[in-house]
Amino acid sequence: MxxxxxxxxxxxxxxxxxxxxxxxxxxxxxxxxxxxxxxxxxxxxxxxxxxxxxxxxxxxxxxxxxxxxxxxxxxxxxxxxxxxxxxxxxxxxxxxxxxxxxxxxxxxxxxxxxxxxxxxxxxxxxxxxxxxxxxxxxxxxxxxxxxxxxxxxxxxxxxxxxxxxxxxxxxxxATESAVSKTRDRLSERQREIFELARRRGYYSWPRETSATELAEELDITKPTLLEHLRKAEAKLLDPEF
Known part of the structure; x- marks a missing residue:
């Protein structure tokens, strides 16, 4: 723990x-x-x-x-x-x-x-x-x-x-960051999926997991997973999204 x-x-x-x-x-x-x-x-x-x-x-x-x-x-x-x-x-x-x-x-x-x-x-x-x-x-x-x-x-x-x-x-x-504030704007589902993808190494190079494997772990379709990640990434990269 x-x-x-x-x-x-x-x-x-x-x-x-x-x-x-x-x-x-x-x-x-x-x-x-x-x-x-x-x-x-x-x-x-x-x-x-x-x-x-x-x-x-x-x-x-x-x-x-x-x-x-x-x-x-x-x-x-x-x-x-x-x-x-x-x-x-x-x-x-x-x-x-x-x-x-x-x-x-x-x-x-x-x-x-x-x-x-x-x-x-x-x-x-x-x-x-x-x-x-x-x-x-x-x-x-x-x-x-x-x-x-x-x-x-x-x-x-x-x-x-x-x-x-x-x-x-x-x-x-004193440690509050713009990144954490932006991440708070994600929906609950977007945050869950984005954080899982990050922990599993989806954003590492080379990738340690695939979208298909993440979708199977979450029991959702690959297109649904990618749509959640796309929206999360857009909000994290563009504060005005």
Whole structure:
């Protein structure tokens, strides 16, 4: 599992942004997105009458994948109810960039297995909406603490929730770059596919993988993969795209 790099005990406190990849057991978002080719974006989570009510966007390449995800959520033993929501309740969520097909959902479930409180109670403040895909949650959080304290708090969450937490990125305001800002403009699906292509060596020379192999790994067609990569590359190369 990834972690924050070691620092001296006297490391000073400062605001730090962390990008985290998270798995933990008994979580409906992880189990359902692992079962189907669709993802979720969590916009808001509120506890009402001892139950959690979450507003999420489901996104996928095809309508059938959204339907399959909704079915998985409805049939999960970890949820009480899922409701499809019409976009007119809040047309400003900006979810049109999430994927080729999106749908807003309200999901009601018990809070016992949620990892939110474990993070929030330790000073990790979400800086972006939480993304869930392929059985993992992706959090971007801000925390004001020394690096050693951050490491200790992450270890506490790991123990409390039996969680796997990988630190994929860490930066202070001084390290903010134009590249990271531009990458944030990618849709969820574009970012997932572009990052996978980058990790697999698609952009290396010579290439370490092919478009066909990436498409097979993602269980999508090669033309669909190339279209996602083309759009992602255009946005990364041209900030005005």
């Amino acid at each position: 990834g972690g924050v790099s070691e620092q001296a005990v006297g490391d000073s406190e400062r605001a730090t942004q962390l990008t985290l990849k998270i798995w933990h057991p008994n979580c409906w978002t992880l189990e359902t997105t692992a079962a189907v080719d669709a993802g979720l974006i969590a916009h808001s989570v509120h506890e009402i009458d001892d139950m959690v009510n979450a507003r999420v966007t489901a996104y996928a390449d095809e309508h059938d994948h959204i339907d399959a995800l909704v079915t998985e959520i409805a049939e999960s033993e970890l949820t009480e109810r899922v409701e499809r929501v019409h976009n007119y309740f809040n047309p400003n969520l900006g979810t049109e960039a999430a994927g080729n097909v999106t749908e807003e959902l309200l999901v009601r479930y018990e809070p016992a297995n949620s990892i939110h409180d474990a993070f929030l109670s330790r000073g990790f403040i979400p800086d972006e909406e939480i993304r869930i895909s392929d059985g993992y949650e992706y959090w971007t959080v801000i925390v004001t603490a020394s690096r050693q304290t951050i490491q200790d708090r992450l270890d506490e969450v790991r123990r409390k929730m039996d969680a796997e937490i990988t630190v994929q990125g860490m930066k202070s305001p």
